[in-house]
Amino acid sequence: MFPVVERRMIVPNVHVLSIEAPEVAESARPGNFIILRPDEQGERIPLTIADWDTSAGTVTSVFVQVGASTAKLARLKPGDRIPSYAGPLGHETEIDRFGTVLVIGGCYGLGSIHPIARALKAAGNRVFALIEARSSYLLYWEDRLRATCERVVVITRDGSRGYKGHVTRLAEILALEGIKPDRVIVHGCTYQMMEISGQTQPLGIKTIVSMNPIMIDGTGMCGVCRLTVAGETKFACVDGPEFDGHEVDWEEFLARRESYSSEEVEPLHRSGCASHF
Amino acid sequence: MSPVDYIRRPMPKQEPFERVRNFDEVALGYPADVAREEASRCLACKKPGCVDGCPVGIDIPGFINCVAEGDFAMGIRKIKETNALPAVCGRVCPQEEQCEKNCVLGKKGDPVGIGRLERFLADWEAEKGAGEAPPLPPLNGKAVAVIGSGPAGITVAADLALRGYEMTMFEALHEAGGVLTYGIPEFRLPKAIVRREVEYVRSLGVRLRLNFVVGKTRTIDSLLDSFDAIFVAAGAGLPWFLEIPGENLNGVYSANEYLTRCNLMRGFRFPAVDTPLKRSARVAVFGGGNVAMDSARTALRLGADEVHIVYRRSREELPARAEEAENAEEEGVIFDFLTLPVRLIGDERGWLAEIECRRMELGEPDASGRRRPIEIPGSEFSMSMDASVCAIGNSPNPLIPMSTPGLDVGKRGNIVVEEETGQTSRERVWAGGDVVTGAATVISAMGAGRKAARSIDQTLFARR
Ligand SMILES: Cc1cc2nc3c(=O)[nH]c(=O)nc-3n(C[C@H](O)[C@H](O)[C@H](O)COP(=O)(O)OP(=O)(O)OC[C@H]3O[C@@H](n4cnc5c(N)ncnc54)[C@H](O)[C@@H]3O)c2cc1C
Numbered sequence A: 001m002f003p004v005v006e007r008r009m010i011v012p013n014v015h016v017l018s019i020e021a022p023e024v025a026e027s028a029r030p031g032n033f034i035i036l037r038p039d040e041q042g043e044r045i046p047l048t049i050a051d052w053d054t055s056a057g058t059v060t061s062v063f064v065q066v067g068a069s070t071a072k073l074a075r076l077k078p079g080d081r082i083p084s085y086a087g088p089l090g091h092e093t094e095i096d097r098f099g100t101v102l103v104i105g106g107c108y109g110l111g112s113i114h115p116i117a118r119a120l121k122a123a124g125n126r127v128f129a130l131i132e133a134r135s136s137y138l139l140y141w142e143d144r145l146r147a148t149c150e151r152v153v154v155i156t157r158d159g160s161r162g163y164k165g166h167v168t169r170l171a172e173i174l175a176l177e178g179i180k181p182d183r184v185i186v187h188g189c190t191y192q193m194m195e196i197s198g199q200t201q202p203l204g205i206k207t208i209v210s211m212n213p214i215m216i217d218g219t220g221m222c223g224v225c226r227l228t229v230a231g232e233t234k235f236a237c238v239d240g241p242e243f244d245g246h247e248v249d250w251e252e253f254l255a256r257r258e259s260y261s262s263e264e265v266e267p268l269h270r271s272g273c274a275s276h277f
Numbered sequence B: 001m002s003p004v005d006y007i008r009r010p011m012p013k014q015e016p017f018e019r020v021r022n023f024d025e026v027a028l029g030y031p032a033d034v035a036r037e038e039a040s041r042c043l044a045c046k047k048p049g050c051v052d053g054c055p056v057g058i059d060i061p062g063f064i065n066c067v068a069e070g071d072f073a074m075g076i077r078k079i080k081e082t083n084a085l086p087a088v089c090g091r092v093c094p095q096e097e098q099c100e101k102n103c104v105l106g107k108k109g110d111p112v113g114i115g116r117l118e119r120f121l122a123d124w125e126a127e128k129g130a131g132e133a134p135p136l137p138p139l140n141g142k143a144v145a146v147i148g149s150g151p152a153g154i155t156v157a158a159d160l161a162l163r164g165y166e167m168t169m170f171e172a173l174h175e176a177g178g179v180l181t182y183g184i185p186e187f188r189l190p191k192a193i194v195r196r197e198v199e200y201v202r203s204l205g206v207r208l209r210l211n212f213v214v215g216k217t218r219t220i221d222s223l224l225d226s227f228d229a230i231f232v233a234a235g236a237g238l239p240w241f242l243e244i245p246g247e248n249l250n251g252v253y254s255a256n257e258y259l260t261r262c263n264l265m266r267g268f269r270f271p272a273v274d275t276p277l278k279r280s281a282r283v284a285v286f287g288g289g290n291v292a293m294d295s296a297r298t299a300l301r302l303g304a305d306e307v308h309i310v311y312r313r314s315r316e317e318l319p320a321r322a323e324e325a326e327n328a329e330e331e332g333v334i335f336d337f338l339t340l341p342v343r344l345i346g347d348e349r350g351w352l353a354e355i356e357c358r359r360m361e362l363g364e365p366d367a368s369g370r371r372r373p374i375e376i377p378g379s380e381f382s383m384s385m386d387a388s389v390c391a392i393g394n395s396p397n398p399l400i401p402m403s404t405p406g407l408d409v410g411k412r413g414n415i416v417v418e419e420e421t422g423q424t425s426r427e428r429v430w431a432g433g434d435v436v437t438g439a440a441t442v443i444s445a446m447g448a449g450r451k452a453a454r455s456i457d458q459t460l461f462a463r464r
């Protein structure tokens, strides 16, 4: 059993979860993920590692409450124990001296891009961040990014902070800000990653996305996480989760993500609404 | 001397119409009186062929004689001298290819039901209560790590614990047992039996570390700092696909996904558990081995109206255990022999709708000695299906080789070892089971474990 050290809502519907798992903390690298089960009846669900502390032996993720499993996570309290916590899984983010790198985060990605930005900076890159949310009150961990990045650009859907709108304005915003990235790395929701890949392709900017298909084991055993990259079938859990966004077959990916949407409603009904908004 | 009895006693089974509606075990086992009758058929051969056919060399006439005499306690003790998992092997060994194939009675009639008698004794012991844990020697000061908790890993953990080693077994998933837990379904191998066997190993002082992915959580090299030797028994868990168009449609599964959702995650109880498992109406299973039979029979139990096994060779070449193919047929699985799926066709929402197949005929025998299937041009036809399960094979997972420099692997990613010892190209690292041979059998994985345990013991003992 793995003790919960912290579970706290940081902005509406978004929580941090820190678990005591010293061996995972010891081996964690930027871009890795873990798989956990909230309880004995629970699914195995993947979460990206957003931070870790080797001396305390803890690993932190940021999660968005969407369905039954994340609702169970949202009810955890410090001192509770969860039955499974396996990782770090997947390849770590490729870190090298690329020149100028733009990290983009949305949703839970505002958390998980932070260790990536940190590692890129340490490797001698100029690092810029672009963060997106529906409204300013949904932004979090901006201070951490500001401490690491040369500049943090903000977009909000309602214009309550920074640029108003959506990542569809990416090319325009890069021009206005005078940022010429050699590489873009995006962690966020699928539509955001797909949209950004579409924007950067004509600009010829290498774009890395962190794919989040349905998973079970996370070790390459079941094949449910497969997707097509550059015409080849890949398993996101062992070949990824990061891939070149210009090579991903997005249409197929979106269809596969929906394969259990009708069943996902069922446990949600049972999960009660105590922690819903 | 009574005349030779050539007729095997039947084992009671759940009726087909009954069992397709539940996940309970199909074969119910011999009652004691029938077991004794069946055992009395054994001729107690001086040179028993049956023993040569058993990969772990169980004293078969010895334990069968105990059954005939009614001394069940002695019988199970005799088996356990050489086989730590009799309840499992008695159920899933391909006996008709192994021990029973060589039984003299088989020349003129039915061979002795060796597997069934083995199962009878194991179940008898379990029913009686906890099996007696053998006395443990004092710890010898050496620590050995086992990677993977399937039959190969369990065998090495038990063998070496009984020789005084401090044992730790690492398992990537949240439950131990390997394929016995996530692959073979409840109706063929109840999970309570697997759990009992795992508990037995733990009662020998073996430490079990679940949720620990070697190669990720820690590497082999880093474990070698804390252990004197490592036995890699990571199985052959990487699923193959046919590599035909349409395989990433929704409703297209690998057998590993389908069976893992059902067995490990207990998806058949959804929504009482959170992991969903689709209840499809028309299911096609590709392949002809045990894995294909298990997938097809699982689909039926989940409520499918029609389940097909699509196999490119003929009935004679079916690699599945004969008994399981018969069970599948009795339950209503439809066999499409000499049929090759060539394309999977989706609907506008990305769900499987149809499978296109081609008819085959058999040509000359190939390297495996089986007649090679040849496609008949122009014989395409299609069947409407809302799910397909690919059960054409698995190879070893690359996680460990990828993270272990200097560990030699073969073409299909299998770890290369010295045949007699299980020693790999890395010092202090042994391997065995499916990770070496590719997908094989429970008992061969155990046999490999036994050999490796002996070699590890000899090597570490020499160093002491
Ligand atoms: C490698 C990887 C890393 C991930 N990292 C994070 C993370 O750091 N933080 C985080 O919040 N989530 C992350 N996810 C997604 C997370 O695993 C899912 O949100 C979670 O499994 C949903 O479980 P649920 O039972 O609460 O929702 P479900 O009941 O399974 O789904 C509810 C709704 O969410 C949608 N959904 C289903 N699967 C996903 C998915 N994979 N991603 C997004 N939406 C989904 C469904 O379509 C449905 O509408 C990651 C996924 C992967 C594969």
Ligand SMILES: Cc1cc2nc3c(=O)[nH]c(=O)nc-3n(C[C@H](O)[C@H](O)[C@H](O)COP(=O)(O)OP(=O)(O)OC[C@H]3O[C@@H](n4cnc5c(N)ncnc54)[C@H](O)[C@@H]3O)c2cc1C
Pocket: B092, B093, B094, B147, B148, B149, B150, B151, B152, B153, B170, B171, B172, B173, B176, B177, B178, B179, B180, B183, B184, B185, B212, B213, B214, B215, B233, B234, B235, B236, B237, B259, B290, B291, B294, B321, B397, B399, B400, B432, B433, B434, B435, B439, B440, B441, B442, B443, B445
């Ligand atoms: C559906 C199905 C039906 C079968 N039916 C039969 C049958 O009727 N009769 C028969 O004899 N055989 C049958 N087999 C084959 C038999 O189950 C296998 O040959 C046998 O289980 C192999 O044992 P093993 O110990 O080598 O590996 P496995 O049983 O595969 O166990 C390997 C274990 O290692 C774990 N692991 C893998 N990588 C790592 C890692 N990096 N770190 C930690 N742990 C790891 C895995 O999670 C797994 O639990 C069947 C197989 C399947 C899939």
Ligand code: SF4
Pocket: B053, B054, B055, B056, B057, B058, B060, B083, B089, B090, B093, B095, B098, B099, B100, B114, B115, B118, B443
């Ligand atoms: S272990 Fe398998 S092969 Fe050996 S006697 Fe038992 S059933 Fe036969």
Ligand code: SF4
Pocket: B041, B042, B043, B044, B045, B048, B049, B050, B051, B060, B061, B102, B103, B104, B105, B112, B114
């Ligand atoms: S070969 Fe058959 S008859 Fe002879 S000892 Fe073995 S089981 Fe008995």
Ligand code: FES
Pocket: A214, A215, A216, A217, A218, A219, A220, A221, A222, A223, A224, A225, A226, A235, A236, A237, A238
């Ligand atoms: S999650 Fe099972 S293979 Fe990737």
